[in-house]
Every structure is written in structure tokens, then in C-alpha cells.
Amino acid sequence: MSSTESDLAEYQERRATLIRDDRSYRRDIQAPLSPAEIKAEKIVRDIRALEASTIWKQEHASVPHPFPGMEFLTGRNLILQTKLFKILSKMPKGALLHAHLDATVNSEFLLKLALQQPALHVKVPQTITLSNVDSILPEFRALPLDQYSNALSVTETSYEPGTWVSIQNARAAFDPSLGGPTGFDKWVIGALMINPTEAYNTHSTIAKIWEKFTSTFIVSAGLIRFAPIFPEYIREFFKTSIEDGIMYIEARINFLYKTMIGEDGEDNIPHREWLVTFDRVLNEVQENMKRQGREGEFIGARIIYTTIRFITPEELEWYLEDCIALKKEFPHLIAGFDLVGNENELIPLIDYIQPLLKFRARQKEEGVDIPFIFHAGETLGDGSAADMNVYDAILLGTKRIGHGYSVVKHPKIMDLCRERGIALEVCPISNEILRLCSSMPMHPLPILLNNGVPVALSSDDPSVFGNMGLTFDFFQVLVSSEVSGLSTLRQFARDSLEFSTLNSEEKQHAIAIWEHQWESFIEGVVST
């Protein structure tokens, strides 16, 4: 070896050491890969590289300048054309740990459910016309039989603003110039989802997109918070999750409304009934899976109790007590407690510190254990109240952090997450559509990974974003990195079970099932 050659060899060795050192915290390199996994990893990386230079480098009529990990709402149709997406759709995803129940079911499906309900009515603050159809939001509500409306249409000039019209009539009589019944569907779906123009143009700032985002929940609440729809909504959520390879769910349910509207149109179904329904549907779906010999594909679902961070600290006390009461009656269902809503605008955790500290004392008294699983740091703020929520979530002993987008700014917090096993529920597509980043390559996920912070990828609000299941989120992450590969996705899936609220026995059981599924998946990748 000449001196230049030995210099080079020495350099390459130092380089390998530095890279290894830099990546030593990564969780996806801790377990060795099987020979089949090594093969599958290479296959997936080759397909990724090929598609990066074909599908993602061509100009498409409707998608100018595409690239891997581009804006989801614009790139979605290209994603569906990839081989990578097909492969990932078959991947066993483990658990879905961050999804808001009222934003989990395809909006078209929800509308179909709604159209079967004669009790459901719609009203608008002014007659719908061609010029206002894109900005007027429908308000839905189930009415008691004696209040059913005779009004026929929300598009006729004779419509009296604020009058309820049955949803079936409103659809049938939707003006032909507005597209008739199909126009009605489009109008409602538009109010339930964020479209690319809104995300990337008219509402492209964080403040503006949150206005639109929040409005979708107000619209959908009128449909979902209705006893005949609620179980069917949950059933569809479970069904489509299973189809996407999700075996376990911890769903956040918004308990802000203290009651739900019953079949009779009366607003009087209390929270405990919601849980009875949830439990019933869960059992039915699991029974059904069992009958098909597929019980391993869906081991269960739990609820993270949430309310919204605009209530007063005094009001919060009611919800905390409610949560404890539900936990005592349904110990197998209540998995944790959280406060949700736009952190940039709403009340920070520090302002709730008194009731939250008291909550822990009350749990001891009542002999229950309800971990906090807080949203925190879903923000671009640096030292803002929303960013500071991360400190309080940690100090309050949060089991996981919802989003934790700003955690990467905090070296000490990342250390604590790694050392104490506090996983982050990272929602890549949600973060991008809500304008924390403009595309996936901007997402700070690689920082979390290189710091050894456990991550469970999540979909957040798929009915609003159109990222049903977890495949889209896994896809966006995989194509935006050359470090991450199939073994990174494996780690996400495994960690989603590892950092769930399952007890150690349940966890062991779940992971054993998942590992079996994973092996079959890898065999599938290698053999095709």
C-alpha cells in the first residue's frame, strides 16, 4: 500500500467510525437483520431509487416539479402509482397511537351514513349560491321527530337563513346549477376535508389552515355525535384500520360535549354510553375477526380521554373527575388523558397545572392509573407557550408526547425521551398539511431518530387529510431519507406496540403476533 493509499484507507476508517458514532442512538440499528430482511431492505431501496428518478422526476400535467416526499395533497395520486406504496400497504403497522376518532373515517362514507338518517338536518346562514358555495359551511344536527322540517332546499331563494332542512331533502333539491345532489355531496365533503388549494394557497399559513382545520370538526360533529351513526363510524374506523395492517388502536375521543344526541333526537346520551357503544362495536368486530380465524389482526382498541384546551382550569376539573369515573367503570378502555386543540392559540399546560397535579392525587385516592399522553410542541414557536408545553408535558410525567414537533429544539428533552422511553407520536402528513413543514424532507423526524427518541408514526386526522390508514405516512417518511429504510419502518411498527399502554403481558403477546406478521411480510417482499 502506497502512502496515499494508506492515507485514504485511514481516512475511510475514521469516516466510518464517525458515521457509526453519529448514528449510534438510532433504534433501527439495534436489532440485527435476518438474511431475508437484508434482501427485502435492498429491494425496497432499489425501488425507491428507481421511482425517485422516474415517477418523481417527470413533469406531470397536474403535478409540476414533483419530488419524493412532496406536498401530500398534490402528490397523493402519484404516490398511488408507485410500487413502494403497494408494498407498504401490505406491511403490518403495529398500533395506531395518535388519531382523533372524529376524524378517522372517510368523509364520503360518513356522508353516506348520514344520508340514511331522516332525523339529520342541515342549516346554513344564507341561501347557497354559486358565489358562496365554497365558503358557506353546513351545520348538521339530528332533530326529534316533532321538529322534522318541511323546508325543501338550502339553494332556493325562498330559503330562510338558519332554517333546518332534512339532509335528504337538501341533497335531493340541491340546485342543478350547483351540481344537484352530486354538488351537495361535493359541498359537504369540501367542508369535511382540506383541499390542496386551501393547504398550499389560500390558507397556507399555520394560523389560516388551523381555521379551516377546526371548521371541519364543527361540521362533522353534527353527523358523528348522533347515536345511530356513532357505532357505524367506529366500526368503519376499525375495519379500514385492519385492512391497512393496524392491529391495535389508542383513539383519542373528544369528550368536550357532555352528551350525544340519541336516536330520538334528544341531546342526552352521557359519556358512559359512548363507552358502552365503543366496547360493543369493538367486541363485535373482534368476534367477527375471530370467526374468520383472523383474531391476531386486531387485538383491541382503547380510548385516550381528551377535552379541548380552551376550557377554564375549573371546567377541567369536571372532565378529570369524569375521566376517573369512566376509568373505574371501564378500566380496559380508558388508556390515558390529553388536552387537544391549536397550541399556538389556546391555553398552555402551565395554566392548567393545578387541576392536573390534583388529578394525580385523585387517582391515587380512587386507586386508578390514567397516564397523561399529552399533545405538546405542535408548533414552530421557539420559546412560545406552545413550545413550552413540552417542558410541562415532561414534568407532568407524560407517557408519550403527541406530535412533539418542537422537541428537536430541546437537547435535554430528547435525552429524557430516550432515557425514560417517552415515545413521540409523529404525524408527518398532518404536520405538513398544517404547515409546520412544507414537505417531508423538511420534517425534523431524522433528528429524533438520530437522537434515539422512540417514535410511533401516526395519521392524526385522516378523514380531513385523506391519509387513511398508516401507509401514506410510512410512505412519506421512507422516500424522504436515504438513511431510513425498511428496518426504520419496522422499528416504528414495533415501537408503536412497545410504547402503547398495553400491559407487559399483552405487549409481549402483541409483539409476538406482529413479529410473525412481519416475517410473512418480508417473505412477500422478497418473493415478488
Place this chain on the structure above:
Amino acid sequence: MSSTESDLAEYQERRATLIRDDRSYRRDIQAPLSPAEIKAEKIVRDIRALEASTIWKQEHASVPHPFPGMEFLTGRNLILQTKLFKILSKMPKGALLHAHLDATVNSEFLLKLALQQPALHVKVPQTITLSNVDSILPEFRALPLDQYSNALSVTETSYEPGTWVSIQNARAAFDPSLGGPTGFDKWVIGALMINPTEAYNTHSTIAKIWEKFTSTFIVSAGLIRFAPIFPEYIREFFKTSIEDGIMYIEARINFLYKTMIGEDGEDNIPHREWLVTFDRVLNEVQENMKRQGREGEFIGARIIYTTIRFITPEELEWYLEDCIALKKEFPHLIAGFDLVGNENELIPLIDYIQPLLKFRARQKEEGVDIPFIFHAGETLGDGSAADMNVYDAILLGTKRIGHGYSVVKHPKIMDLCRERGIALEVCPISNEILRLCSSMPMHPLPILLNNGVPVALSSDDPSVFGNMGLTFDFFQVLVSSEVSGLSTLRQFARDSLEFSTLNSEEKQHAIAIWEHQWESFIEGVVST
């Protein structure tokens, strides 16, 4: 104290400790603030908060949904309306450590210089018309007297594509339908700068904006690489830098072209003559400052030798030898060596490793010391060749890192930067316009600060971006954080001197002058 109160007090104490711990690496908290600085800090924070809720919350006709730290090219006019900008424009900035000389002078000024030169000619590949004026780029070149052209216009149908027209004629005869001479100016300026539509619409991906960005350098080279213009260009750069409170400069000069065009139109002025010119203008400007009793405001300027990372490793050897020769002749001028250009597309450092290792050996032989000051990690890639440049820059012993945008992904690299004092030349506005982030709140700067990585804020290519001086970059950083304040900017300014290539005696001298300027600045803030 009741038990709740003591719980709360204990909580607040733990919280303060965690926050202090999390921020303990920050460089801006190491030195205590003077009473005047504490006052000034508060004044600046109050103005920032006020303007965030006034100027940045109102809808403006030309700026929909503004926010602090928004897209620079759209928000620039609002920035100019703020009190904060006026204050920062008076702040002593210390050193400018990252700027490409050929992109440092206002484009209108460059055009004015050019229009005084009868030797300068322009040509285009086809006649300029209303439909192509926005896409056709001018090519400029100084011609020898015997090749001066008689052609009159680039907008007449009789124009023969590719024919040189004197710049003076081309301007005078620019078709009135295209705006006449003013239209000519607009056309040229448009080719020298990136406009908001390009950055945020037509070229809003990294790949597309780099195409536009690169094209501006090709256009300007035809004007700047001309002996009569070069010194005036440098003089203006120094002059405007001084006006903005910059006291010392390390400018990157692109030595890719081995010669410059002389006054006689012959392309034969070698690199050493460029340095003679640089030195002469520097001395003249410093003499002039001295005559005004202002010598402390400009203590000097040096050159970082750069060439472009598309040359072969063999070609690089010529430049490295050239750099050594220049260093021997002008030891006070050559400050370092760098390779520049779009890292996402061009050759990574690892491919140049042989000549770069040899460079160090050759320096020893020649008894010179030329530190590497590498661009590295100016990318969103994760494990891409551009991202991996960060490892090689470190292993090659880089003194600072240009951009280092992806350094935040690498915990070990941040540790090394902190421990070894490797500063990052962070160019916030450049990063945003070149689409690494969409606005300042997305910029990873806070991560660097909380990890104790030294940072020198820089402007990169102000003639292309319109961020002349350093005030705009300081502004964007200040309004995008609630942790950072005036003391953070103080640290940037001080660190720009601390991590310059000045020797320890020069550094001590520079910092003493700067500290005096800083005190006056703080007095100014407090007294008005």
C-alpha cells in the same frame, strides 16, 4: 403555604431547573448583561411583541396573511416599516464571514457601472419580445475595440440571434413596447435577482430555484469579470457593508475562470492581478476611513479561495496549487479554501478526498496554512451525498462550516462543533429563498443555539436575494423566536469575530473595538 401551594412552588422550581438545563449550552447566556443591556433587551422585546400584534397581524393589500419571519421577498416591504429594523440597522454586526463576492453588490448599481463601459456588449439567442422577455437571459461580455458591434438592438425583428450589441445601444434601442430603456433595466435586473413569484411559485422547489439562482451568476459574471468594473464592484461592497455596521469581511471569490477580461477586451488577467486589485481597493477604502477618523469601522477584508464542485479531482489540483501560490504571495489576503455550488447535484467532498488530503501535505512543504472553510450540508437530504459532506468537512478539519443546514440532524457533529469551536456560517434568508425552509420559524437555527454550536449569521448572496448587509438576516432571526433576543444577536456578532481567521492579536483588537461600538449601540437603544 398550603400543600397545593407548596406542590405548585416545587413544580415551578423543577420547571425552572429543566429549562435552565435544556438551555445550558446556549452561548448567549454565558456572559452577564450590563444594566443598560438588560434595559435594551426589554425595549427590543417589547417592540417585537407590539409589532407582532400590529404590522404582522394586519392584512396588507400586497401581503396576505403576514407573520413575523414570513417569506423574505414577500415581507421585505413590511420589514422596512418596522422600528425593529431601524434599530438593528444601527447594530454593529462584527464580521461578514459568508458572502460570495460576485453576489454582494446591489444589481442596479452593477448595471449602472456596466452602462458606463462602451466595451460591454450583450447578446441573446433570439430577438426579445413581449412573450419571451421574462425567460430570455442576457449574456454580457467586454469586447476588444476592433470587435465593437454596430448592431443596434436586441428587440428588433432584424436582430440576428447571437450577435453582440453594445450594452449602451441595446438599452437605448430597447423597444418602447417593452418599456424602452427602463424596460431594459428591468429585464437585466430580473436576470440578476430572484423575484417572489419565482421563489414562491414558478420555481418553488429546491431543484427549480437552484436553476434560477445559478443563472443569475452566469449573467452577472459577464459584467463583474471585467477589469474596469471589478475594483468598483469591490469598493461598493465594502462601502455598503460598512454602512450596515460590518467591520470585517471574509469574502468567497470564485476563481473558476482562470483569467479576467482586461480593459482592452482581452481575456488574460490572471488571479494574482485580481488580488492586487482587491488589496488596492481595500487599502484605499481603509485610508479613506482613516481620513474620516473611522478606521475602527473597517478593520479589513480577506478572501476565501473557492472553485466550483463540478470540476474533476484532477482539475482541482490546479486550483489547490494556485491557491498555495496566491497564499505565498498574499499571505494577508488568503484566509481559506472552499468548494461551492449546489451540493444536491454536484460532486461530494468524498470524491475529492485525494487532492484535498494532498493539499494539506503540500501546505506543509510550502510552509503555509490555508484552512478549509467548507460549504457542507446545504440540503434537506438525510444521508444523501450533500448531507454526508458534513462528515467529510469535519474529518478534513474544516475551520467553519458554510451553511451546515443539515448539521442539526447529527448529534455527534453538533458535539464536535461545540467542543472544537467549529462555527456555522448560517444564512437564514438564503436558506429560505433557496427553499430549504419556507419561512424563518421553520429554520433549524434554534437547534444549533440550544446545542451550543457557534453561529455567524451571514447574507450569502445579497445581490440575488435583496438582503443587502446583515440587518435583514438579523431581523428575520430575532422576530422568529421568543428565546432569542438582543443578547443572541450580540453573540452572533461577537462570534463572527471570534471564529474569523484573524490571528489572536488581531482578534483581540477587533473585539475590543466591537465591544466599544456595542456599548454605544446599547446606549442608543436605551436613550431613544
